[in-house]
Amino acid sequence: MATEGVLKYPIIAVNDARTKHFFDNRYGTGQSTLDGIIRATNLLIAGTTVVVAGYGWCGRGVANRARGLGANVIVTEVIPLKALEAVMDGFRVLPMQKAVQEAGLVITLTGDIHVLRQEHFKAMKDGAIIANSGHFNVEIDIPALEKLSVDKGKARPYVEVYTLGDGKKLYLIGEGRLVNLAAAEGHPASVMDMSFANQALCLEYIAQNRDNLENRVYDVPESIDETVAQLKLEAFGIEIDTLTAEQEKYLNSWEMGT
Amino acid sequence: MATEGVLKYPIIAVNDARTKHFFDNRYGTGQSTLDGIIRATNLLIAGTTVVVAGYGWCGRGVANRARGLGANVIVTEVIPLKALEAVMDGFRVLPMQKAVQEAGLVITLTGDIHVLRQEHFKAMKDGAIIANSGHFNVEIDIPALEKLSVDKGKARPYVEVYTLGDGKKLYLIGEGRLVNLAAAEGHPASVMDMSFANQALCLEYIAQNRDNLENRVYDVPESIDETVAQLKLEAFGIEIDTLTAEQEKYLNSWEMGT
């Protein structure tokens, strides 16, 4: 909207605050996505092959938590750099068409549309479970799934079972909506507190600096990010080091140590 | 009872089957204990200091899963060998009295009585959460907790909040009963299947061999354990290697290779 000149007021991209996306997206989504899936299905994650579509902050959160619960995790990506990070983090990286053939559970977290499509449903194993924890219920092409199916019913609360023409059953959680909201309680309070603190402090910042801000998208001011982190550490009762005068001087100098 | 001669029929200790305690106790309890705690509290495990009392099969299952969800885990034990294993597995090992001073969450899985007692409640931090996933609601000395408290109320479904004399609040989940049964759905079906398969096959074994069995406690026959494991692998669609004739001969010989 800023690019098209239709933004009516200044915006701070709170979602890009490091105390937001590092925590809410990575740790919050990581746990709550699997929480939602377990509540909906009572699936044992250990021993399950889990496909995670997307290795952004949310995807890597879920991939790590799934591995932490004993899953064998496959990552799919479209960006080489993120794919490479997934490889170096010990995950297998495959194209989706190959990944789904091994999957007991597939989770989409890409922010894009139709990540799971007709050709993927056809290749899935009988009994596979499908969930979305991206931003909308468009990541899974549900109309395509409906079209492939000869029968549809409720397996458990929040779980729809689709029977395909060949008798194979696929299980869709929460109608493809965000699974942590659909089947669990969203993020834990102890991670949302940082997101809300960022929102509150950024609103305050905009109010106080309204006259100097243009109608475009701003980054979260670094000082707000640091304040939120500092407050959270204090809430944990954690103390950290501070730089000595000698250290501060060293960091600001390029002459010493060369 | 066998020792006291009051056992009236032969028993097979199904709980000691490797396909039972390796799986049901370790993987099942590992996940379902944390599942119960998360459902009851919506606590973010990442960043939480979690004390796991007992490093038996259940305890190590929970300790690993808590670490897998991002917790910093402290283990308490009374048996040196198990304590040492916990240390070598990268966990901190402390006496309970020290451990509770850092805990955001304490989980008991010892099979013993009063693992958490008056002196421990007194040393806990404000806001600490307490749960049991051992065998009975005796692991936590609830009468002692009641006695220390000046107020008691319901914080959330399955969560009792106790206010101590100094104003500190402690949260007890599921009245100290098995937290995976109290606040979640017990073990996933995909791990109970192995326990039930052991029970069914052991009952069949007793029925078929009744005349040759004394009124004492037997181990699960190894062949039953292996059958259950083999069936489970097949259910996963996993194929493994078999020994070549040369390899079988080698394994049975002490002469070769010396």
Place this chain on the structure above:
Amino acid sequence: MATEGVLKYPIIAVNDARTKHFFDNRYGTGQSTLDGIIRATNLLIAGTTVVVAGYGWCGRGVANRARGLGANVIVTEVIPLKALEAVMDGFRVLPMQKAVQEAGLVITLTGDIHVLRQEHFKAMKDGAIIANSGHFNVEIDIPALEKLSVDKGKARPYVEVYTLGDGKKLYLIGEGRLVNLAAAEGHPASVMDMSFANQALCLEYIAQNRDNLENRVYDVPESIDETVAQLKLEAFGIEIDTLTAEQEKYLNSWEMGT
């Protein structure tokens, strides 16, 4: 030998002491195997697909450490129960013939003969590295590898490069001998101390109880195992809990708690 009646004196199977195989085999071999491989090759383990043959104490030690260094680990097994444990621990389990097709590094720890054979060498990728950390240099069928090769040379100290007929190169470390001894320093002192303590205390036990012992293989007395564990904890400066009188009584009773 005991079975064949040719054992000339009593033996205690020190290798079966829990403070031996839990520690020396699992933690010692786990680290020193990868240490040997890294010293010999300077391979980055992160991002590498590592095949671990055998999921006994040594194999699971290596599998865990390889994963801890960022590898994607595939396990091969012949025993269903161990294969299933590997699956539940989050590893992929494949037959060797399929596993080698993806491997950057293959490590054998089975205690058996010819785990890697002609058909496996043929299926390996160009550049694959082969090492043994089992008990003898028979786990890899080196004569078969020689026969397949048209050229052989030294790639680095401790590393032989074999060029196969199709131009593919395979790298064998330490002539297939125990890689932690061939290319590193064997186990760290801090794990061998427990093995040696077991050996010393078991020798003392045999000397003191010679008259009451038959010429067969005995388990390590439990008290020796516990003593070694206790001494090791003290060396770490780690204190653990002790049972209260009430707890001891509870553990010995089947009447209470039912």
Place this chain on the structure above:
Amino acid sequence: MATEGVLKYPIIAVNDARTKHFFDNRYGTGQSTLDGIIRATNLLIAGTTVVVAGYGWCGRGVANRARGLGANVIVTEVIPLKALEAVMDGFRVLPMQKAVQEAGLVITLTGDIHVLRQEHFKAMKDGAIIANSGHFNVEIDIPALEKLSVDKGKARPYVEVYTLGDGKKLYLIGEGRLVNLAAAEGHPASVMDMSFANQALCLEYIAQNRDNLENRVYDVPESIDETVAQLKLEAFGIEIDTLTAEQEKYLNSWEMGT
């Protein structure tokens, strides 16, 4: 230098390329630091309390690898946000003065001066090992250590043992120089390839665009970063997905999905 206007030619900060710091710093330093320490000391990392000073890319690489090898890891930091990330990643965070009291091994990776000082040496346990993997040998205040010591000798190659006044011994690896260079082989080739590729491609970029570049510090062009990542994936033989036309359109639109 750019700030002070004394830069004589354009610079591209190759160290900030994501295919450099994500890989070289995180995965390369992670493994090679511990490799150097193990070669120098043959220390068993499992069961050791390891203090990692600094949770930048290098520090988190080492912290993760140490944990992967079975250590109990403590992180020290001066930046709240990084400290908080370490907490959420499951590490303990302490001020250095408390951390060294528990340490079996301390590793500095801060890029700053005198991270380990007189007061820390005094608080360390007998037998503690000290190493640096930051950028220079100034992170450890070696003159202060010398001053506290009554004796100094060679314990093993690359390991100096300092005996303090109270008889306590501290072990310094590689004279406080970069431990992966001092005692191992630096980074593995398979991670340096990406750093060198970045350097080569950035030099080419400067040569081709010299006339349009000012004498300041530039970021690595995104296209170079992506090219390096893509080439590395191909070297691994890894294939990834590409966006469909529908997906590209969706990503560039803010109208759909709202």
